[in-house]
Amino acid sequence: MPIAHTDGTAPAPGVRMTREQSKANTRERLLDAARRVFASSGFHGASVEEIASAAGFSTGALYSNFDGKEDLFLALMEREIEEHAREIGEAVARRTSVAERAAGGARVWMTMIEREPELLLLFMEFWAYGVRDPHVRPKVAARFAQMRNLLTTLIADSAHEFDLELQIPAEQLAVAIDALADGIARQKLADPAAVPDDLMGRVLSLLLGAASRPAGTGTRSGP
The missing domain is CATH 1.10.357.10 (Tetracycline Repressor, domain 2)
Known part of the structure; x- marks a missing residue:
């Protein structure tokens, strides 16, 4: 996965994330998606499936970063x-x-x-x-x-x-x-x-x- 630059510029060709960077990126994307879903649906109305889908990941990716919905929340x-x-x-x-x-x-x-x-x-x-x-x-x-x-x-x-x-x-x-x-x-x-x-x-x-x-x-x- 290419590294996302904080200044908005495109990553240099061929530059890839380390395992740690990729995991951190996945975690942040899941948190960003959770922010939107929890704000609109509430804790009880939100599901891990909805959050994972909104982030563009499988539920497996969510559970590899968080213990569950409460931990994510x-x-x-x-x-x-x-x-x-x-x-x-x-x-x-x-x-x-x-x-x-x-x-x-x-x-x-x-x-x-x-x-x-x-x-x-x-x-x-x-x-x-x-x-x-x-x-x-x-x-x-x-x-x-x-x-x-x-x-x-x-x-x-x-x-x-x-x-x-x-x-x-x-x-x-x-x-x-x-x-x-x-x-x-x-x-x-x-x-x-x-x-x-x-x-x-x-x-x-x-x-x-x-x-x-x-x-x-x-x-x-x-x-």
Whole structure:
């Protein structure tokens, strides 16, 4: 199988993938197909046959890369969260104030939802799957914790960088921001006209302003 170049150029004649590259390529194509199928059909409505067919492979290829539909679903969840968390983190890191970081992070998140509306549907399916099945709930919760951990780090680093004292622990503030982002995105998807593009950024700035103060001017609450 020819190597696919990341810059979109055609591979050099005769260049072929190694076994490891071919396996990685197959895995990514299966994850891409699973993303589309799970977003449109849900976890329970999707089948391994449909996913394999959408990727252009047999079910044997799917089972040689994943233990089954659940393993594929969890791997997809981990990939999506890592990719989008990294994009948000990179955008926020370039800002020079808490307000700018709040607005920048919110803008990136809302742009993602507008660009890829199936992304929110996919995250909703992840959530529903974990809530419905107590046996898999810890695995789903661990993957959602990836995003909260990123937010916690961003909050704590920003507080340190800008010499702020948080009035509630960074971990709890991360939960609130995660819930805010999820809720506003759902409203935007259902009724775009009701949600101004800058709404999340403005609310997030207010939240962060109320949850922090200049160091030395108050006592931090919480454990």
